[in-house]
Amino acid sequence: MSGNFPLTLRVADRLVVVVGGGHVATRRTLTLVTAGARVVVVSPTVTDSLASSISRGDVEWRERAYESSDLDGAWLVQTATGDPAVDGRVADDAEARQVWCLKGGDPDHATAWMPAVASVDDVTVAVSGGGDARRATSLRDAVAAALQSGDLPLRHGTHHPGGFVALVGGGPGDPGLLTARGRRLLAEADVVVFDRLAPQSVLAELAPDVEVIDVGKMPDNHPIPQEEINAILIDRAKQGKIVVRLKGGDPYVFGRGGEELIACRDAGIEVEVVPGVTSAVAVAAAAGIPVTHRGVANGFSVVTGHTELIELPTERSHTLILLMGVGRLREAAEQLTGAGHDPETPVAIVENGYADNQRVTVGTLNTIAGRAEAVGVKPPAVTIIGDVVSLSPAWPPA
Numbered sequence: 001m002s003g004n005f006p007l008t009l010r011v012a013d014r015l016v017v018v019v020g021g022g023h024v025a026t027r028r029t030l031t032l033v034t035a036g037a038r039v040v041v042v043s044p045t046v047t048d049s050l051a052s053s054i055s056r057g058d059v060e061w062r063e064r065a066y067e068s069s070d071l072d073g074a075w076l077v078q079t080a081t082g083d084p085a086v087d088g089r090v091a092d093d094a095e096a097r098q099v100w101c102l103k104g105g106d107p108d109h110a111t112a113w114m115p116a117v118a119s120v121d122d123v124t125v126a127v128s129g130g131g132d133a134r135r136a137t138s139l140r141d142a143v144a145a146a147l148q149s150g151d152l153p154l155r156h157g158t159h160h161p162g163g164f165v166a167l168v169g170g171g172p173g174d175p176g177l178l179t180a181r182g183r184r185l186l187a188e189a190d191v192v193v194f195d196r197l198a199p200q201s202v203l204a205e206l207a208p209d210v211e212v213i214d215v216g217k218m219p220d221n222h223p224i225p226q227e228e229i230n231a232i233l234i235d236r237a238k239q240g241k242i243v244v245r246l247k248g249g250d251p252y253v254f255g256r257g258g259e260e261l262i263a264c265r266d267a268g269i270e271v272e273v274v275p276g277v278t279s280a281v282a283v284a285a286a287a288g289i290p291v292t293h294r295g296v297a298n299g300f301s302v303v304t305g306h307t308e309l310i311e312l313p314t315e316r317s318h319t320l321i322l323l324m325g326v327g328r329l330r331e332a333a334e335q336l337t338g339a340g341h342d343p344e345t346p347v348a349i350v351e352n353g354y355a356d357n358q359r360v361t362v363g364t365l366n367t368i369a370g371r372a373e374a375v376g377v378k379p380p381a382v383t384i385i386g387d388v389v390s391l392s393p394a395w396p397p398a
Contacts, residue, residue, distance in 0.1 A: 004113075004128075008124075009075075009100075011032060011036065011037040011076065012035065012036030013036060013037075013038060014038065014075045015037075015038045015040065015073050015074045015075060016032050016037040016038065016040075016074065016075060016076045016077070016078070017039075017040050017041075017042060017070055017074045017076075017077045017078070018040070018041045018042070018078045019041075019042045019066050019070070019078065019079045019090050020041075020042075020078075020079065020080035020081040020082065021041060021043030021044070021045050021046035021047060022082060024080040024104050025047075025050070025078065025104075026046070026047045028080065028102070028114070029041060029050060029053065029059060030049075030053065033053065033059060037076075038060075039058075039060070040059070040060045040061075040062060040070070040074075041060070041061050041062070042062045042064070042065075042066050042067075042070050043061075043081070065086075066081070066086055066090060068089075071099055074099050075099065076100045076101075077090060077099055077102070078101075078102040078104065079101065079102070079104055080105075082105075087103060088109075091103050091109060091110070091111075094111065095111065100112040102114055113128055116128075116136040116137045116139070117140065118140050118141070120144055120147040125140060125143050125144055125147070126140075127139045127143065147184070148180050148184060152187070162237075162270065163239065163241055163243070163269055164237060164241075164242050164243065164269070164270050164272070165233050165237050165243045165260075165264045165270070165271045165272075166185045166189075166242070166244045166245065166271070166272045166274060167247065167257045167260055167271065167272070167273045168181075168182040168186070168246050168247065169249060169250040169257075169274060169276015169277070169278075170182065170194075170195075170197075170199045170202075170247055170249070171199060171249065171277040171279075171282065172248070172249060172277060172278075172279040172286070172353045173199055173248065173279075173352075173354055173355060173380075174355070175201050177282065177354070178199055178276070179274060179275070179276065179277075181274050182274050182276070183202070185242075185244050185272075186202060186205070186244055186246070189206070189210055189242050189243065189244040190211065190236070190242045190243070191211045191212075191241050191242070191244070192206065192212050192213070192243075192244045192246055193215055193229065193232055193233060193236075193243065193244070193245045193246065194213070194214060194216070194245075195216050195246065195248050196214075196216030196248070197216075197248025197279075198247055199246075199248075215228075215229050215232070226259060226260075229245075229260070230260055230263035230264070233245060233264055233269070234263065234264060234267045237264065237267075237270075238267070238269070245260060247276070248276075248279065248380075249276055249277070249278045249280070249282075250276040251273055251274075251275070251276065252273070252275075253279075253280060254304055254323055257273060261273060278302075279353060279380075279382055280321045280323060280382065281321075282353065282354070283350045283353030283354070284348075284350065284384045284388075286354050286358060287360045287384075287393075288392045288393045288394070289348060289350075289384050289389055289391060289392045290388055291319045291384070292388070293388050293391060296317065296387050296390075297317050297318065297319045297386055297387060297388045298317060298318075299313075299317075299319070300319035300320070300321060301313065301318065302321045303322060303323070304322065304324050304325060305322050305323070305324050305325015305326070305327070305328045305329070305332055306324070306325070306328070308335075309332060309335045309336050310338075310339040312336075312339070314339065314341045314342075316341075316386055316387045317386070318386060319384065319385065319386035320336075321382060321383070321384055321385075322382070322385070323382060324379065326372065326377050326379050326381045326383065329349070329372055329377075330369035330373075333365045333366075333368060336365055341385075343364060343366040344364050344365070345364060345365045345385055345386060345387070346363075346364060346385075346386065346387060346388075346389035347362065347363055347365055347384070347385050347389060348360055348383070348384045348389045348392055348395070349361045349362075349368065349372055349377050349382070349384075350381060350382050350383075351378065351379075351381040352380060353380075353382060359377075360392065360394040361375055362389060362394050362395050371397070
């Protein structure tokens with residue numbers, strides 16, 4: 001493949017001719033239409049898919065055999081008739097007219113090659129496999145996957161000149177449950193501001209010059225108040241930096257993401273919110289507890305342990321999920337039973353969900369506080385209350 005010079009063509013509003021109407025021609029036509037080209041298809045017959053594009057007016061169809069004049073005014077031609085004689089004639093005509101030619105199935109006699117292409121955000125990956133389309137596709141897919149997962153750097157020096165903040169939900173702590181979008185933003189970040197419950201192992205993957213700021217809170221101990229966290233986000237963004245606020249769970253489920261969004265927008269900072277796998281549902285799942293289950297529970301409520309509990313549904317078929325409340329568990333259990341909840345309602349406390357030291361403690365509203373005290377339950381933990389707890393492998397209590 002000597003003598004090649006890789007480049008990208010801007011085909012928008014330029015004439016591109018596709019000779020052939022089969023599946024290869026169809027796929028190439030659709031790609032060219034997406035790129036904005038004026039596409040003319042020359043073929044006696046076309047596929048149903050291509051006929052749909054023609055009927056919509058996206059493509060012009062010359063319903064006949066190829067003629068040399070079809071290349072008049074063309075910038076590029078794709079030949080894919082499956083007939084070597086016709087394809088060779090098209091290539092010869094293109095050479096005579098100085099029109100670049102993509103020659104289907106015969107890269108050695110083409111003057112242009114279509115690489116395997118993938119787009120990730122504003123990055124375009126184009127891979128040439130030395131004439132081997134399958135090889136190019138495999139390499140393209142591997143590079144695209146690495147970009148999407150954040151394994152390859154996507155940092156952009158000019159993409160957000162006015163600064164940018166991403167509020168990223170990190171899930172319940174297992175880095176494998178961080179979304180692909182979240183990982184990509186971490187790969188672009190100049191600054192990462194993280195919580196105690198965020199998946200901190202991903203910080204080791206950051207480039208050495210990324211500023212990392214720990215603003216983690218402990219129960220009843222907030223050394224960095226929310227107003228100061230907001231100020232940090234705004235300050236770094238106003239320096240023209242890409243800032244990722246990495247939070248545990250989901251930013252909008254008791255994560256104060258709404259407060260941070262408002263503060264940044266009021267300061268004129270562009271903000272993106274990336275949802276995360278909320279611990280309220282995921283940690284229950286880690287213990288084998290579905291928060292809803294046909295015939296057992298048809299709804300659930302998520303509250304904090306600091307919330308007034310007396311107005312919550314009292315049916316055992318309505319699952320209650322308490323976040324951040326293990327320190328007040330006895331008080332919460334008494335408040336619930338006093339409000340009419342059945343004292344024999346199953347309860348599970350899941351500590352360190354998805355971590356190696358995950359532990360599940362089960363009991364009933366009557367017994368769970370004593371059981372938790374006996375084994376020394378500590379945060380981070382999620383409490384699940386309702387008949388769904390009986391579906392857990394940890395049930396019944398020993």
